[in-house]
Every structure is written in C-alpha cells, then in structure tokens.
Amino acid sequence: MLPKISVIIPVLNEAEYLSKTLALLSMAANVELIVVDGGSQDATILVAQTADAQVISSTPGRAVQMNLGAAIASGDILLFLHADTRLPPKFDTMIRETLAYSIAGAFELKINIPSVGVRLVEWGTNLRSRYLQLPYGDQAIFLKKSVFQAVGGFSALPIMEDFEFVQRLKHHGNIQIVRASVLTSGRRWQTLGVVRTTLINQFIIGAYLLGVSPERLRQWYRSGMRRRKV
Numbered sequence: 461m462l463p464k465i466s467v468i469i470p471v472l473n474e475a476e477y478l479s480k481t482l483a484l485l486s487m488a489a490n491v492e493l494i495v496v497d498g499g500s501q502d503a504t505i506l507v508a509q510t511a512d513a514q515v516i517s518s519t520p521g522r523a524v525q526m527n528l529g530a531a532i533a534s535g536d537i538l539l540f541l542h543a544d545t546r547l548p549p550k551f552d553t554m555i556r557e558t559l560a561y562s563i564a565g566a567f568e569l570k571i572n573i574p575s576v577g578v579r580l581v582e583w584g585t586n587l588r589s590r591y592l593q594l595p596y597g598d599q600a601i602f603l604k605k606s607v608f609q610a611v612g613g614f615s616a617l618p619i620m621e622d623f624e625f626v627q628r629l630k631h632h633g634n635i636q637i638v639r640a641s642v643l644t645s646g647r648r649w650q651t652l653g654v655v656r657t658t659l660i661n662q663f664i665i666g667a668y669l670l671g672v673s674p675e676r677l678r679q680w681y682r683s684g685m686r687r688r689k690v
Contacts (some may be wrong), residue, residue, distance in 0.1 A: 465552055466492045466535030466605070469513075470525035474543035475503040477645060481546055482511035488552040492535050496525040496621035504543075523614040523621035530608055539602040544550070544645035547600060553639050563633035564603035567675050568593035573646030577654030586637070593635040598644045607632060618678040620668050652684075660684045 467485055471478060478495070484491055493513035495507055498520030508515045516532065518525045524676050526540050537555060541547065548554070548567065558565040569585045571578045589595040601622065611628055614621045629635060649657050668674070 462490045462552075463537055463556060464490045464492055464535035465537045465539055465541045465555060465602075466494055466529075466533035467492045467541055468496065468515075468526055468529035468533065469541050469543055470496050470498065470518075470522045470529070471500060471504050471508070471521055471543045471597040472498040473500045473502045473504060475500070475507050477641040478504055479507045479511070479546035481541070481543055482508065482513060483565060484546055484549075486511065489642065492533065493544075494529045494533060495574045498525055500553070504621060511621040516533050520614070521618060523616050523618075526621075527616075530613060537602060537603055538605050538608050540597065541600050542598050542644065545598055545600060546643045548642065551640070554640060556587065558636050558638055559602070562636035563607050564601065564629055565636040565638055566599040566601045567638045569599050570641035570643050571646045571649065572643050574652060575646075575649070575654060578646060578649055581598070581649070581658060590637045593637075594623075594626055595637060596626075598642070600642050601626070603629070608617060617674040619664070619674050619681055623665065623668065633680060675679075680681060 465488070469478070469481070482493065485491060493511065495513045495515045496518050497515060497519055506514055518528045518530060530538055537559060539555065555565065566589065569582055571582060589599060595601055611632060616626050617624060626635065643662035652660070660681065664677050668677055
C-alpha cells in the first residue's frame with residue numbers, strides 16, 4: 461500500500477487559480493486533498509468541493525491554516541501547496557521516493573511568465589534552495605507527518621512562516637530538492653515588476669534576520685506590494 465499524501469492548501473479568495481491546481485491533483489494515487497479556507501468571499505469553497513476536497517474553515521493566516529490542515533490530515537506524508545502553484549506530473553511518486561532517504565523535500569521553482577528577469581529569479585531560487593537547503597513555501601514543501609509533529613509545525617507568524625519553519629527543519633536532517641519544477645503564478649512579479657518584487661522580498665528577509673517583528677514586516681510587505689509601477 462502506498463503511503464497516503466495529504467495535500468494541504470491554505471486559501472483566501474483563490475477560486476481562479478485553485479481549480480487548475482486541484483485538477484492536476486486528482487490524477488495522483490492515494491492522495492487526500494484538504495483545503496483550509498480563511499474566509500473567502502468568492503467561489504473558492506465551491507471549487508474545492510467540486511474537486512472532492514475536504515474543506516475546513518479557519519481564521520486567516522497561512523501558518524494557522526496549514527497547522528489546522530495538518531492536524532486533521534490522515535496521510536503519512538504532508539504536502540503544503542499554495543493555491544496558485546501547480547505540481548509536476550508524477551509528483552506523488554517523486555515525493556515518496558525522496559522521503560525514502562530524506563526527512564523532507566521541495567520542488568524546483570518555475571514562474572508562469574515569459575521574462576528574462578524571471579528566469580534569473582528562478583535560477584537564483586533553485587540554486588539557493590539546493591545548496592543551502594532553504595526552499596520557500598511556493599516550492600511545495602513536503603515531509604512525513606511524524607517529522608512535522610516532531611519539529612512543532614509552523615510557528616504562528618503573520619509572515620515568514622515558511623522561512624522560519626525550514627530553518628528549524630534543517631536541524632533534523634537533509635532537505636532534498638526534487639529535480640522537477642512546480643509552476644507558480646507570476647502575479648506578484650507582474651504587479652510590481654521583477655526588480656522591485658525581488659528587492660522587496662530580499663528586504664523583508666534581511667529585516668527578519670535583523671530581528672524586526674513579523675507583524676511589522678507584514679505591514680511593510682503589504683504596503684510595498686500595493687504600490688504598482690508607474
């Protein structure tokens with residue numbers, strides 16, 4: 461019997477992207493779909509129910525939503541997936557094979573817009589995640605449920621929850637980066653442009669490492685992402 465994979469997707473008004481993401485998951489073997497809704501006002505819940513996903517309600521906040529999904533998951537393996545990120549074919553086989561020799565893993569990143577600048581972002585992301593064992597949440601982090609529980613799950617942070625989680629996870633063993641790519645939406649890069657989006661991301665990471673509070677970081681991040689290019 462193949463170990464069950466519980467795919468946990470935190471959502472908030474993601475109907476447009478969620479339908480495409482869930483369509484690919486239905487072809488995998490022994491996979492449980494859990495959509496954790498943070499109070500959507502669009503058709504997100506209907507989209508999830510149509511795809512036979514288990515839908516649960518939560519207060520908004522990605523860390524809180526993912527922890528709640530993990531708490532009810534019945535699978536031996538947890539896969540945390542963003543609503544606008546599509547997994548590669550045979551992702552389930554790759555995950556099971558990876559966890560046979562690593563405590564956790566993630567996929568390489570591909571962004572769904574044609575741009576030389578975005579290709580550089582992908583290259584840098586994949587280099588960082590492979591050699592520093594530091595994947596981010598949009599790379600679909602996966603691990604055994606027992607390891608997730610041993611690490612203590614995601615800290616209840618308003619931002620940087622994936623970064624902080626992986627930093628703790630690294631102390632427990634190897635994090636393997638699968639040589640196959642997820643395809644994530646380029647909406648953030650299209651909103652502000654590659655350079656500005658990258659600078660905002662790096663500024664937030666640097667400020668976090670310098671000890672700025674996650675609540676203040678969230679305010680800065682939201683303020684920066686609302687400003688469109690002139």
